[in-house]
Amino acid sequence: MTLQATFCATLVDEWACCGVTDAVVAPGSRSTPLAVALAGEARIRVHVMIDERSAGFFALGLGLASGVPPVVLTTSGTAAVELHPAVVEAHQSRVPLVVCTADRPPDLHHVGAPQTVEQARLFEGAVRWAFEPGIPDEEAAHTWRSMAARAAAVAAGGPAGPGPVHLNLAFREPLVADPGSLPAGRPGGEPWHxxxxxxxxxxxxxxxxxxxxxxxxxxxxxxxxxxxxxxxxxxxxxxxxxxxxxxxxxxxxxxxxxxxxxxxxxxxxxxxxxxxxxxxxxxxxxxxxxxxxxxxxxxxxxxxxxxxxxxxxxxxxxxxxxxxxxxxxxxxxxxxxxxxxxxxxxxxxx
Structure with a gap:
């Protein structure tokens, strides 16, 4: 059991409570914790796309057709950059989209680690909201559901209308583990917000x-x-x-x-x-x-x-x-x- 497995399972559970039904995953190593959590959630259909650019536009189509924000997930580095065209299109066309990019921990930045680029503001100017919670921390567990619910709600339509949001999620190795008990959600499976x-x-x-x-x-x-x-x-x-x-x-x-x-x-x-x-x-x-x-x-x-x-x-x-x-x-x-x-x-x- 690791804290980041619990973190990812909590995000996915909250997204399901918010009505998210689809996720598009472009496989990669660093994104494994969230990819595993998505695959284990029966309420969310997972679509696997090898190419990140294709994954972005497939997710864009899902959001356009349903009006419900899908989740699209890539690993770290240039894989995340490949989502930029779909993010800009979602921004311009007001299509709901929850963009999740896996990242390496802060101590691996600016030291030449592979597949490590500045991702926090990667889509700046084209997203309704962007957030980087850092390495999962037990002291912040009470905020996890709020973050997931806010991402889904803002993508679905905040003051600026529907559009993309960006969560940049840093994970440490080991990347595969079982989650522990999740922080309690709202009664009756209602969204946190x-x-x-x-x-x-x-x-x-x-x-x-x-x-x-x-x-x-x-x-x-x-x-x-x-x-x-x-x-x-x-x-x-x-x-x-x-x-x-x-x-x-x-x-x-x-x-x-x-x-x-x-x-x-x-x-x-x-x-x-x-x-x-x-x-x-x-x-x-x-x-x-x-x-x-x-x-x-x-x-x-x-x-x-x-x-x-x-x-x-x-x-x-x-x-x-x-x-x-x-x-x-x-x-x-x-x-x-x-x-x-x-x-x-x-x-x-x-």
Whole structure:
């Protein structure tokens, strides 16, 4: 068992949860861990293409025909470079594609090791998102599913529309091993992140969900949270406290405002008694480590709202990433006639 085998199996399992059905593999040594994981996943069809350039265009065709991002995998070095024409075509034609290039570890770069080139920004300017997680690390295991889900979601259609994403994955020898236990996924095999983009001002399904909860919720407002009055009015209608960071502009004298959130959340008794059922996060993350730790430890639905589709989620705890204007979202929830939480919930925060 090796950590990188577990890492690869986790990525593949999460991609299957996200609806990925096909992978195209151009065989090579360094890509073995991910190729083996793909071959072992019954929910994903694996197509083997010897030539990397052909593999790229075959994957492009799969994405074009289905609208679902396929995975295309090559080994390191010039093999990865051969994907560039297909990546550019996917970018120009808005075709979903998850491009995975295996790489050698950092200590084999710039020392003359074979099949080693600068791959991290290989497709710069032609991908919707690129990420290089480094050698699999157990301390980062909680981020693996988020990375896979984000790659699939951005490829399927972020703010810039569908297109290619690039994951550059470094592996060490030994390259063949059995995976261990995978980090747990979402209940029911749901994707780690659901992504919802506003068609106009606010996504209707999210508005309906927030307005109909009738449960204990919390609004966490950071920089860029939107119009303070709209945030406060929505909090009042939902009977949800507003945890307002100074940069949010929402830390104003109001019945819903909780300005001492950092101090309150240091109390174990308080956090046990006042555990929310849902969290609405507006704007940038708080600078407070205590608030960040509290959010990371909540296993409840968390909506992250940003007008530009930014993934402002260091702990990878957001279950739904919403591209929408926060002010418009607040006003849409108000207009929907939201159901308020039980009155004792808000009293507990005062």
């Amino acid at each position: 659901r992504v919802v983009a506003a068609s106009r001002d606010a996504p209707g399904e999210v508005v309906t969900e927030l307005a109909g909860y009738n449960r204990r919720g919390v609004i966490v407002a950071g920089a860029g949270a939107g119009d303070p009055k709209a945030v406060q009015e929505m909090g009042r209608a939902l009977a949800w406290p507003v945890l307002a960071e100074p940069r949010s502009g929402a830390r104003v004298p109001a019945p819903m405002t909780v300005s001492a959130a950092d101090a309150l959340l240091r109390s174990r008794g308080f956090t046990t008694a006042q555990r929310p059922d849902v969290v609405l996060r507006l704007g940038a993350p708080w600078a407070s480590r205590k608030v960040a730790e509290w959010l990371a430890g909540l296993e409840v639905p968390q909506y992250l709202v940003d007008p530009h589709g930014a993934w402002l989620d260091p702990a990878r705890s957001a279950t739904t990433v919403v591209t929408a204007d926060p002010t418009s979202l607040c006003r849409a929830v108000l207009a929907a006639g939201p159901r308020a939480a039980p009155p004792e919930w808000l009293r507990g925060w005062r």
